[in-house]
Amino acid sequence: MPGPLVEAGDRVTLRTVEREDAEFLHRSNTDPRIRWYLGSIYPGSRAEEEEGIERWIESDSVAAYLACIDSEDAPAGHPDDDDTTPIGCLTARHVDGDRPWLAYWLVPEYHGEGYGTEMVRLAVDTIFRTYSVHGVSAGAYGFNEASRGLLESLGFTEEARRREARFIDGEYCDEHQYGVLRAEWEAEHDGFRSERA
Amino acid sequence: MPGAVFRRGDRVTLRTVEHEDAEFLQRGHNDPDVAVPLGVNMPENESEAQASIEDHEGDNLNVSLLVCLEDGGDPTPIGQVYLMDLHHTRPELSYWLLPEYHGNGYGTEATEVLVDYAFNAHEIRGLQAQAFAPNDGSVGVLENLGFEHEGTLRDARFRDGEYVDVVWYGLLREEWEDAEVDD
Numbered sequence: 001m002p003g004p005l006v007e008a009g010d011r012v013t014l015r016t017v018e019r020e021d022a023e024f025l026h027r028s029n030t031d032p033r034i035r036w037y038l039g040s041i042y043p044g045s046r047a048e049e050e051e052g053i054e055r056w057i058e059s060d061s062v063a064a065y066l067a068c069i070d071s072e073d074a075p076a077g078h079p080d081d082d083d084t085t086p087i088g089c090l091t092a093r094h095v096d097g098d099r100p101w102l103a104y105w106l107v108p109e110y111h112g113e114g115y116g117t118e119m120v121r122l123a124v125d126t127i128f129r130t131y132s133v134h135g136v137s138a139g140a141y142g143f144n145e146a147s148r149g150l151l152e153s154l155g156f157t158e159e160a161r162r163r164e165a166r167f168i169d170g171e172y173c174d175e176h177q178y179g180v181l182r183a184e185w186e187a188e189h190d191g192f193r194s195e196r197a
Numbered sequence: 198m199p200g201a202v203f204r205r206g207d208r209v210t211l212r213t214v215e216h217e218d219a220e221f222l223q224r225g226h227n228d229p230d231v232a233v234p235l236g237v238n239m240p241e242n243e244s245e246a247q248a249s250i251e252d253h254e255g256d257n258l259n260v261s262l263l264v265c266l267e268d269g270g271d272p273t274p275i276g277q278v279y280l281m282d283l284h285h286t287r288p289e290l291s292y293w294l295l296p297e298y299h300g301n302g303y304g305t306e307a308t309e310v311l312v313d314y315a316f317n318a319h320e321i322r323g324l325q326a327q328a329f330a331p332n333d334g335s336v337g338v339l340e341n342l343g344f345e346h347e348g349t350l351r352d353a354r355f356r357d358g359e360y361v362d363v364v365w366y367g368l369l370r371e372e373w374e375d376a377e378v379d380d
Contacts, residue, residue, distance in 0.1 A: 098353065098354050098355050098360070099350070099353050099354070134352055134355070134360055135351070135352060135353070137350070137353075157351070158348075159348050159349060159350045159351060160347050160348020160349065160350060160365045161347055161348055162287070162325060162347050162348075162365060162367055163323070163345070163347060163367055163369060164286070164287070164322055164323060164369060165286055165287045165322075165323070165325065165367070166286050167286050167322070172286065172322055177348060177350065177365075179350055179351060179353070181351065181352055
């Protein structure tokens with residue numbers, strides 16, 4: 001079950017990743033509709049997933065958020081089972097460096113309805129407000145048109161194409177790297193900071 | 198004193214790193230003319246240099262070798278080459294030479310020997326390398342060896358007082374083979 005609310009959008013909330021979310025996260029490296037696109041191609045056990053939460057989701061250089069759909073009266077604090085439904089996850093590595101690297105996924109049942117765009121927009125807002133980083137990077141394989149379109153629609157620029165840099169689903173694939181600088185994000189997403197009472 | 202010869206070029210050899218090379222590596226890793234273009238931004242003392250050599254022993258995913266000049270006597274170490282993440286589809290390479298040896302083509306020669314070793318000894322699809330955009334020497338070495346410029350990450354690293362672009366280069370196996378035939 002996801003933890004307390006970190007940020008709320010129109011339809012999506014970002015909540016903390018808790019150790020008991022290992023079961024939900026496990027899907028990201030097992031479900032073929034997720035793992036090839038994410039590049040997390042080696043299905044592990046649930047125990048490995050739990051270890052992964054402790055080893056890197058909880059490390060100081062990583063920011064991780066669960067994208068959730070909350071019920072109308074979901075609490076900002078720890079929700080119960082029927083208060084919220086996790087639909088995806090976004091992580092940013094190297095938030096303590098110059099340029100964090102985003103990775104994100106959404107369960108297939110929620111594809112195609114704009115939830116992914118809202119999740120990434122909310123998370124990038126949150127990262128730029130929380131960490132004094134100069135820009136943010138993200139990658140997508142050449143075949144992942146949905147993710148590439150999402151990044152472009154949010155104002156990311158394609159900066160590099162590493163040819164055949166990864167072996168995925170039986171063939172070598174190009175890795176496209178995207179970046180957005182803080183100044184570009186602020187110009188494109190006017191008033192992204194939250195109202196502070 | 199560098200160890201055994203691992204691979205040979207015309208003028209330089211690549212030799213194994215031995216414990217007593219800590220002093221040489223420490224000099225390179227701290228010299229601002231080497232460290233700043235390489236992206237190393239913390240000082241390294243001799244015991245850290247020693248520990249990093251020891252940490253590397255038994256590491257099968259990364260290769261580190263000394264670039265040496267041979268004139269019949271003891272080899273003279275002039276720099277270092279690395280191959281990182283040999284389990285990746287395209288491992289990354291990196292290299293530095295002491296400033297007084299720049300401009301003689303030693304960097305290109307040492308890197309070419311490393312690239313040949315990487316493709317001949319390992320079942321890799323390609324190689325990749327990155328450099329800060331202002332680092333003309335490093336980019337020149339990559340272009341001499343047929344690496345393709347695959348992109349520029351804008352303002353990607355803070356270095357020497359400002360944000361600088363990082364350029365990415367890649368070389369696929371068939372491009373390396375074609376270049377071998379041309380030679």
